[in-house]
Amino acid sequence: MSENQEHPVDTSGSTRREFMRHAVLAGSVATVAAAGPWVRAEAASPNETIRVGQIGCGGRSGAHMSSYKWLAEDQKMNVKITAVCDTYKPRAERAAKKYGAEKVYMDHKELLADPNVDVVSIATPDHHHGYQALDAILAGKDVYCEKPLTHWRQYELTRELCRTAMASNQVMQVGCQAMSDSAYHQMAKMVRDGMVGQPIHGETGYFRVGDWGEVGMPIDDPKAQPGADLNWEGFLGDAPRRPFDASRMFRWRMYEDYSGGPVTDLFPHPLTPLMYILNLGMPSKAVALGGKYRYNEREVPDTFNLLLEFPEKVCIAVLGTQGNNDQGVQGRGAGGRVPIVRGWEGSLTIVGEEIVFKPAEGNTRKEKDEQRFKIEQPEDTRLFFKNFIDCCIKRDKNTLSGPELALKVQTALHMAAYSQREEKTVRYDAVMEKIIV
Ligand SMILES: NC(=O)c1ccc[n+]([C@@H]2O[C@H](COP(=O)([O-])OP(=O)(O)OC[C@H]3O[C@@H](n4cnc5c(N)ncnc54)[C@H](O)[C@@H]3O)[C@@H](O)[C@H]2O)c1
Known part of the structure; x- marks a missing residue:
């Protein structure tokens, strides 16, 4: 490509193909969005328990799950973590034990199919946020999704996710607790x-x-290998295929494929x-x-x-x-x-x-x-989570940090x-x- 040739990004490369493949797997964004299968549109009764599925059980998930625990125990809100998911099972099992979740998954789509999950809380590496949030909205779940909304190379996914979230009845909060x-x-x-x-x-x-x-992220087990407890393909998602590398998996913020x-x-x-x-x-x-x-x-x-x-x-x-x-x-x-x-x-x-x-x-x-x-x-991070759960109960889409604002911010960051x-x-x-x- 010459110096001066202008090109819109993300419409023809592998990212686009990966996105479309994913969209098809998810049931085709356009078709499903047009049909509007928004499952949980009605206001939940204040007595009805909001059942949370945590996706990603590493460092940041502690703030998510301890906030839900605080809402339940201190604020007497009907919130409960019912399921957790991580491609590295020891972390998911640890979280389930600590926060009393009944189900442990290694694939977010299995968690989304769980009828005992109303709301998902996403704290995975950046390159998974957009796909997992989109899948969740299409499955009729409300979404708390960590920043950044998407990975830097996924502009088209950013647009699709925000547009779908705005057109849906689902509540969405992006993790900018400021x-x-x-x-x-x-x-x-x-x-x-x-x-x-x-x-x-x-x-x-x-x-x-x-x-x-980045370099300082903890490597739980330097000898870890892909297998029943470690889903390397699940970690890679739409990122380039590479042989397993514990540093890439545990210290993913160092690498531009994921951060x-x-x-x-x-x-x-x-x-x-x-x-x-x-x-x-x-x-x-x-x-x-x-x-x-x-x-x-x-x-x-x-x-x-x-x-x-x-x-x-x-x-x-x-x-x-x-x-x-x-x-x-x-x-x-x-x-x-x-x-x-x-x-x-x-x-x-x-x-x-x-x-x-x-x-x-x-x-x-x-x-x-x-x-x-x-x-x-x-x-106050906990009040930020309270705002999200309050909005889920009231079916109020105006969270403090919703998809409309996130689309503008994330577009600026892609640029x-x-x-x-x-x-x-x-x-x-x-x-x-x-x-x-
Ligand atoms: N809002 C904030 O202040 C704040 C602070 C820290 C981190 N974050 C964000 O939270 C996210 C997670 O960061 P972290 O520090 O917790 O990282 P982390 O590596 O400690 O945790 C991520 C977890 O996700 C798991 N995972 C990877 N791929 C997965 C998949 N496909 N499905 C399910 N689980 C998967 C990993 O095994 C890991 O346990 C990042 O995107 C980061 O930007 C936000």
Whole structure:
């Protein structure tokens, strides 16, 4: 392909073929979506137990399952983990024992066929999220799905999943727990009410030190081999076929077949609230720079810096490195740099437990002074899960972090990943609904 040749991604390569194969296996997305087999549409009675199936029982699943346990035991909600699934059986069995699940599966489709599962909670490696969430929605289950919504090379799947979720009666929450922080909802209202005037700029990021999320992931058993307790094909999913490798399976974040590095692993956290505050649509352009600046053992970058431009004439910068954890301004949440929103009339940011408004030079507003507003409810992961289960009970699709917002955020992240890899400005064609590299 020549330097200047533009090509929409993901429509003809193996990813597309793999996606279509999967869609056919799932019963054909288009056909099933048109028929609308949404099984659990009616509001559950408050006394009816919400039965959760956990898919993926590694590190992050602990936050999922302990939150459901807290909802049941502390909040007296009718929630119960009835089934667990992992392609590595010892982890699934450990989780079943700890959280009292009756059924252990090694294939998510078997869990989805279990009539004692109403809701699935997905905490598998990135390249499985989209397929498993889509299968779950088509099976009539509500879905909590970890970020990133999909792997960096699965743009078409992102679109299909979000469109299907939006058209369905199923409830979906994407695992950006920062959206439980009232600061972002307060700031979004302030922007909507015109406090900063015409928005023009947003800034956020994610900084930390260490390879602990990649090279440091635990290898439970260095001698593990595929067999009855380890489904290597199940782990690979749509990723390229490779011989079994314990490092790839247990430390999958190091490898670009299964992970994208900071752009998809970390940036959903700061970018989701910032795009929400600014009420933005799809980005029009993305430019990203980065690479392996400090840690060489991994394939994915450790440093990533991204600029996004939106048709609303707003630019966003998302900055980050894993080589230094200085946030520049006071951090908020794990590694998160606080967002700054700039408009023609002033800026909004967060200092400590307060939202701070600063008027811009020459602003035309009556309030010329800095103003501070108390944050009503800081981020709380358990309340984020409560929001999801509440929505499942009420059949309310407006979760704090739903598929509509996730589609916009994940599209921006796909564009960024392609930009950094291809060293190009990447565009989004809103008419064709395609990413142009
Ligand atoms: N929201 C957050 O703050 C947050 C924090 C950490 C991780 N995460 C996300 O959670 C996801 C899981 O991360 P982790 O650190 O728990 O990884 P992990 O490797 O510890 O856990 C993933 C588990 O999924 C299993 N698995 C792999 N393929 C599977 C399949 N096809 N079906 C069922 N199980 C399968 C693995 O055997 C493993 O036990 C990642 O996508 C990550 O981005 C989110």
